[in-house]
């Protein structure tokens with residue numbers, strides 16, 4: 001791959017298509033999630049090695065609780081074990097943070113999250129943000145509630161509230177997403193990090209998440225480099241001059 005490519009600072013991925021990947025192979029849906037998890041272990045390392053600093057992944061939306069008890073239970077046990085696996089793998093290198101509401105999550109998942117948050121490398125510039133029991137609207141509502149409390153307690157003056165201050169009240173104070181990838185060909189953002197996605201480039205590869213490998217990520221980077229990011233300004237570049 002060319003070395004002079006622009007690398008996005010913050011990449012977001014909606015991990016979609018595990019179920020369809022399994023169905024195509026006559027496997028139970030749980031196997032799709034398992035191979036999705038194995039792939040996340042591999043591809044996250046590659047993504048950080050390519051120079052990305054922050055990786056956010058949508059692992060479980062609040063709406064995913066509507067799935068069968070069997071599937072939800074399987075995913076929860078995968079998370080409880082999987083977060084620890086991530087921690088061991090990234091121990092001295094990467095800070096692991098979580099976004100989402102804690103209510104409804106089983107105790108062993110919460111315990112695993114707390115352990116990982118405590119034991120991971122706190123002062124790393126490289127961050128993996130795992131969205132679990134997450135919704136973009138809820139994140140904004142929860143931030144507004146925290147702001148209200150700080151205003152009532154005279155810790156924040158409303159006149160000082162701007163985008164930067166608001167960002168600080170979100171689940172995690174992360175930079176904006178530069179590139180959002182949703183696997184499996186669905187062209188939707190499904191309530192994923194709405195605040196942070198405001199100027200992101202969106203990319204929808206057809207492959208299901210367990211097949212989203214190094215080559216697929218490189219294709220996403222090449223596509224990102226073709227985009228003309230204007231952030232509301234004007235930049236006709238060479239194309240129209």
Ligand code: FPP
Pocket residue numbers: 015016017018019020021033036037040058059060061064075078079082083130184209
């Ligand atoms: C969506 O695919 C995927 C999920 C709801 C789960 C994603 C979770 C993982 C890949 C595991 C991550 C693990 C850790 C430890 C972070 P889908 O089931 O909606 O697929 P479908 O649309 O084809 O049915």
